[in-house]
Amino acid sequence: xxxxxxxxxxxxxxxxxxxxxxxxxxxxxxxxxxxxxxxxxxxxxxxxxxxxxxxxxxxxxxxxxxxxxxxxxxxxxxxxxxxxxxxxxxxxxxxxxxxxxxxxx
Numbered sequence: 001x002x003x004x005x006x007x008x009x010x011x012x013x014x015x016x017x018x019x020x021x022x023x024x025x026x027x028x029x030x031x032x033x034x035x036x037x038x039x040x041x042x043x044x045x046x047x048x049x050x051x052x053x054x055x056x057x058x059x060x061x062x063x064x065x066x067x068x069x070x071x072x073x074x075x076x077x078x079x080x081x082x083x084x085x086x087x088x089x090x091x092x093x094x095x096x097x098x099x100x101x102x103x104x105x
Contacts (some may be wrong), residue, residue, distance in 0.1 A: 017075045018105050024071035027105045028056045031069065031076070034104045035060075041051060043093050067097075076095065076101060 009063045021027035032051055040060065047062040060067040064083030069076060078097070082090055 015075045015077045016101050016105065019102070021105045023077075024056050024073055027054075028058070028071045028074060030104050031058060031071075031101065034100065035069075039100065042096070043089065069101075076105060 018027055019032055021023075035047060035049070036060065037047050041050075044063050045065045047060045047065060047067075050059045050061075051057075052059070056071040058069040060069075064086050066081040067078065069078045078096060078101075080090070080097070082093070086093075
């Protein structure tokens with residue numbers, strides 16, 4: 001399910017293989033529907049989401065928080081940057097994010 005980052009994609013943290021989605025466009029639409037500001041609010045972080053339909057990428061940003069999700073043919077990769085104040089919660093945020101993405105794609 002989750003693999004370490006590939007050497008060709010150094011900036012991304014993790015890779016999650018598709019189980020439900022048949023391609024990257026379908027996975028993008030599923031994640032767009034499920035990864036909402038309301039879902040992200042459980043981490044007490046105000047987030048603005050930007051959806052790049054052309055490149056099939058989702059970017060979430062807020063004060064001290066940046067999440068980039070990229071969709072490939074059979075997997076999704078993501079990178080998460082947190083400010084010093086949120087770093088103690090990184091494991092909780094990453095675990096919840098992986099769980100959410102893996103369940104829907």
